[in-house]
Structures are given as C-alpha cells and as structure tokens.
Amino acid sequence: MQGILDENFCDLGKETKANLELVAQTPSSALGSVRKKPTADDCHKVFKVLQKYNIRYFFYIGGNDSAETTHIINEAAIKEGYALKCFHICKTIDNDLRENDHTPGFGSAAKFVAQAFMGDNLDNRALPGVKINVIMGRHAGFLTAAAALARQYPDDGPHLIYLPERPFSMTKFVNDVKAVYNKLGRCVIAVSEGISDKSGEAIASKFIKEVDSHGNVQLSGSGALGDLLSKQIKEKAKISRVRADTFGYLQRSFAGVASAVDQKEARAAGIAAVKFACGGQYDNGSTAIKRAPGSKYMTWIERTELRNVAKETRHMPDAWIAKSANDVTPAFIKYAAPIVGPLPQMGRLKAVKVAKK
Numbered sequence: 001m002q003g004i005l006d007e008n009f010c011d012l013g014k015e016t017k018a019n020l021e022l023v024a025q026t027p028s029s030a031l032g033s034v035r036k037k038p039t040a041d042d043c044h045k046v047f048k049v050l051q052k053y054n055i056r057y058f059f060y061i062g063g064n065d066s067a068e069t070t071h072i073i074n075e076a077a078i079k080e081g082y083a084l085k086c087f088h089i090c091k092t093i094d095n096d097l098r099e100n101d102h103t104p105g106f107g108s109a110a111k112f113v114a115q116a117f118m119g120d121n122l123d124n125r126a127l128p129g130v131k132i133n134v135i136m137g138r139h140a141g142f143l144t145a146a147a148a149l150a151r152q153y154p155d156d157g158p159h160l161i162y163l164p165e166r167p168f169s170m171t172k173f174v175n176d177v178k179a180v181y182n183k184l185g186r187c188v189i190a191v192s193e194g195i196s197d198k199s200g201e202a203i204a205s206k207f208i209k210e211v212d213s214h215g216n217v218q219l220s221g222s223g224a225l226g227d228l229l230s231k232q233i234k235e236k237a238k239i240s241r242v243r244a245d246t247f248g249y250l251q252r253s254f255a256g257v258a259s260a261v262d263q264k265e266a267r268a269a270g271i272a273a274v275k276f277a278c279g280g281q282y283d284n285g286s287t288a289i290k291r292a293p294g295s296k297y298m299t300w301i302e303r304t305e306l307r308n309v310a311k312e313t314r315h316m317p318d319a320w321i322a323k324s325a326n327d328v329t330p331a332f333i334k335y336a337a338p339i340v341g342p343l344p345q346m347g348r349l350k351a352v353k354v355a356k357k
Helices: 017-024 040-052 065-082 106-126 142-150 170-184 222-236 248-252 262-277 332-339
Strands: 057-062 085-090 130-135 160-162 187-192 242-246 283-290 299-304
Touching: 040 160, 057 065, 057 262, 065 085, 065 283, 085 106, 085 262, 106 142, 106 187, 106 262, 106 332, 130 222, 130 248, 142 187, 142 283, 160 170, 170 187, 170 222, 170 299, 187 222, 222 242, 222 283, 242 262, 262 299, 262 332
Parallel strands: 057 085, 085 283, 130 187, 130 242, 160 187
Antiparallel strands: 283 299
16 A cells, blocks of 8 residues: 555566566565555545556455455445456465465464474473463464474473463463473463453553554564563462563564465465456455365365455354363364475484483
8 A cells, every 4th residue: 555655666577587486485575565554535545646557456465454455445446436456365374364264374374383383392391491482363363373283292382372262361371381380390382462361452452552553453563471471470380490482573474484385375366366357257356265175185266255354353263272272172283284284293312211230
C-alpha cells in the first residue's frame, strides 16, 4: 500500500529470469511489507496512481490483515467505478487464514522452530536447567505447536507447549515446570507470544503498548514475556538456572531453512492467483490451499471470496491440543510433518556404568 502511494514501483519485466528464480529461493519479502490499513482517502489516492500507470490488476500477498486490505481496495474500486481485479494471495507463517488447510510461509517457519528446539534441547541436556522460547502467534498457536516436531527421543523437549487457544494460568505454568524438572532435572518450554489470561487479555500486552494500524499490539518486539516467565519460575519454583529467548523476526526469514513443500506451494499460489484473475470468470478473490484427506499428502488451490479470509483468524482445532493444555496431540504431528518435511536426525551416546574394581 505504501509503495503504491509513494509510486515506489519495481518493474519485474526488467529483471532477468535468473535473478527472479534466485529471488524465489530467497526468504523474506522481496517487495517489502507494511502494516497499513487503507482509509477511504488512501483508496482514492491509490486509484489515482493506478490510473496514471493504467494498472488494472491488484495482487496482495499476506495474511488476514492483508486479505482485509485487499477486500477494502476491492470494495472501494467498485464504489468509485475503477475497473480493477483484486486478488489476495495466501501467505502467513502464523498459518491462521480461514479456508486454508495451511499457508505458504508456515512450513519454512515451522521448520526453523523445530530445528531451533532440537538445538536448544541438546544444549539443555548438556547443561540442565529451564529454557523458555517465545514464538510468534498472536491468536493461533500453529507455529508454537510446530516445536513438537523437534522430539525424536522420549525425553526430548519441548516438554511443555503453551498456545493462545487455551487460557494461561501462571500458577499452573509454574507447577507444570516443577513437575517436569523434578522428573527429568531439566525442562524446555515453547510459549506462544499471544498466550492470554482467562479474560482474554494477552499476558505480553500488559507490558507492551505499541499498536499497528490494524489494532494489533506488537507482541514480537520485546523479550518482556520471556523475562516475566523466567522470573516467576526462579521465584516460585526455586530453580536457579532459567533462560528465555524470543525468536522474534528470525523465524520468518531465516536463510537456509526452507521447506521444499512450502516453496513449491508458495509458487503455485501465485500462479493460481494470476490464472484466476486472467481467466475471465472472476474479478476478485483469494487463493486457498486445500488438502486431500488420507495418509497420502496431496494439495490443490481453490479461489475463495475475500470476505471469507479477511481479518478473521483461524485457530488450532481442539483435537490437536492436549487436554492438559500444555502440549499437542499426535494428530497435529500427523498434520504438520508433511508440510515441514524431513528434519535432521539426532544421535545420542548411551551411558554405560562401569563396575568398580
């Protein structure tokens, strides 16, 4: 949106095919990103710019806020009588777009999260203590849940997983950590940035006041949540070695950790959007990845109405969250594993007791 308003354009027709293919393999957003919800005045200015360049196709890549922006632009174009085909292309690491089985971005970010927890688990075994990792996910816990893919041995972490779909109790959290620590002598924890109390208020929002134009508190911009949870464990569980990290922006643009399925489906979503826009049947819509039931992994892309994906959030199904509210179920592992793809295999030495002479 800001790029259009500033007339800051990139002519992809002048790029070499080799460079475009390289960009396709590169993480993050090649065209930049913005958190700007267009006002009526913004829309009017946008159409002036688009008319200046005779642009009649509008493709907007992103999650539910981006889908809302596309919907706003589409409605405004109809109202102003500006002929414009508006299509939203599904992409969000949060995996929280409605109508989609999963979204491009999730598989690669989930792979990063899983592999980061593999490494943290090894570190935690070598020098035991409590380790907390805060992961992106405002209202949906898909990415935090992906930490469970790190487990290869029965005592591997994460030992506890907390999602925004369940009310967070500090008392229960401390007791859960104490129970795992007493059993294993260590504990690795995955926590969603969006965990909320029983009233629905995000724990982190009590310390962070920065809000974007869509009304979202910037939960990933601070380590306050990890610091708070660490302090509670030290004071109430009486465990001295406690560390916390906030993955922050690393998880959504980490080079070299991409899911092959994710890359393939991201490209397919873009191609599908262009076909929908140029096919003559639709003037607007959003791409949605669908998945065939059964053990064989098969997907396809359908068009859905913009209003179906705009703004609203999709949540983790109840069947994928453990009744204890501190873990996921095997059903989630079955769902996520094919999207993420193969993960490194971890080795382990076996301790052997030597008889005293």
